[in-house]
Amino acid sequence: MHTDGTFVSEATDWLLMMKFAEHCATGGESRLLHLDDWEEIEPFINHKLATRPFLYRAPGSKNVAEKVERPLFFQGEFGLSISFIDQFVQPANREEAAFLRALSESMEASSGTREVILPVGDLVVLNNYFYLHGRAPFQKDESLLRELMRQRGTFA
Numbered sequence: 001m002h003t004d005g006t007f008v009s010e011a012t013d014w015l016l017m018m019k020f021a022e023h024c025a026t027g028g029e030s031r032l033l034h035l036d037d038w039e040e041i042e043p044f045i046n047h048k049l050a051t052r053p054f055l056y057r058a059p060g061s062k063n064v065a066e067k068v069e070r071p072l073f074f075q076g077e078f079g080l081s082i083s084f085i086d087q088f089v090q091p092a093n094r095e096e097a098a099f100l101r102a103l104s105e106s107m108e109a110s111s112g113t114r115e116v117i118l119p120v121g122d123l124v125v126l127n128n129y130f131y132l133h134g135r136a137p138f139q140k141d142e143s144l145l146r147e148l149m150r151q152r153g154t155f156a
């Protein structure tokens, strides 16, 4: 589970996910977790690493050379917020790595994580500070085809 825009410096308040086409897809549901529905959040927000900056670096394929430091949890305009992506965080030591792994596992296993089917033509709009998102695995199928649009940013 992750939030978007973690490894770039511009703000990502909102995330829009739209599906244009899908064929032969079994699985692949969107997985969403709101911070209020994460029953094990307390030990993580009270941990000494909760508000310390973590380093994020995108892979070459993202064409983003920036290195960005962000705390996991912070107080935003509307309350407790999170910024995190397990794929691109660079833990500095074993303690940080263990903390981030436990955080990820807790979010994945949370009963608050809901799987949502997105029909072709439909759009999901998520607040990127309160919602984490991910995707369930697909069943292997050589004919699997999906066309999606993802947009992230702020409303002027």
Ligand SMILES: [Fe+2]
Binding pocket: 002, 003, 004, 133
């Ligand atoms: Fe994402």
